[in-house]
């Protein structure tokens with residue numbers, strides 16, 4: 001099976017590329033735009049329609065994973081055009097290239113918990129979306145476009161992926177190793193998703209793509225936690241208790257952080273999960289034990 005990862009140079013892309021490279025059934029291709037993090041990655045500008053079309057018609061992948069985007073909430077809030085071009089156009093250009101070139105490629109598009117409003121939490125894959133940020137709004141535009149397009153596709157919503165290379169996770173682990181005190185929000189809830197669990201979930205989806213009718217899928221860890229609780233679990237995993245964790249409150253009425261963006265895993269994914277959230281996270285945290 002030929003798999004093309006668009007945005008393989010991203011945090012998630014690097015992990016997914018390594019994961020699928022290790023699988024004998026897959027011939028995996030990865031693209032980069034500015035950061036050639038692996039020597040065999042192909043240069044690819046997802047905003048250049050001609051390049052998207054020529055690359056896809058040449059490679060003719062069975063599966064395409066679209067990761068290109070801009071998840072920086074602040075940047076997206078300050079510049080809607082930038083948010084729109086990076087979170088909407090790659091999905092649109094890829095879907096149009098697949099359909100215009102009569103390709104059989106199946107598309108998995110990475111969307112986000114930010115398509116939800118963020119006050120009630122426990123969002124299911126059938127809940128109505130009501131994004132409050134430019135990031136969420138432009139991801140939802142891409143979702144809506146794909147749902148109306150004739151291509152075979154899945155919208156994959158995930159949240160707060162934890163692993164090596166993840167900004168929040170690396171910051172937290174480093175703070176837990178060196179800070180004496182660390183304040184963490186108790187009123188900001190989410191469903192953190194260990195990267196190893198995410199890779200297995202994508203593998204499950206790719207291998208059963210045609211059997212699964214559902215188009216919108218929530219692939220997240222099974223625990224709704226606040227940031228303080230999450231930091232506690234990481235601290236236990238690290239076995240380093242020199243940092244005093246202090247509860248703090250965020251003013252979610254003014255902040256880009258939402259009170260509760262937690263999502264419920266899609267039923268369809270319940271069968272593949274081999275380990276608990278804690279076990280997946282422990283193995284991710286083990287890589288940081290000095």
Ligand SMILES: NC(=O)c1ccc[n+]([C@@H]2O[C@H](COP(=O)([O-])OP(=O)(O)OC[C@H]3O[C@@H](n4cnc5c(N)ncnc54)[C@H](OP(=O)(O)O)[C@@H]3O)[C@@H](O)[C@H]2O)c1
Pocket residue numbers: 006007008009010011012013031032033034035036044045046047066067068069070071086110111112113157158159160161162
């Ligand atoms: N990380 C999470 O916890 C999380 C949660 C939910 C959803 N997501 C979604 O999953 C995707 C990957 O997330 P991430 O955290 O791994 O992203 P990331 O590290 O911020 O990487 C962004 C990617 O977009 C690529 N890109 C930027 N401009 C491009 C262009 N013009 N053409 C092609 N590619 C371009 C970048 O390539 P270069 O670096 O080579 O320039 C990079 O590969 C994003 O769409 C994000 O919204 C992530």
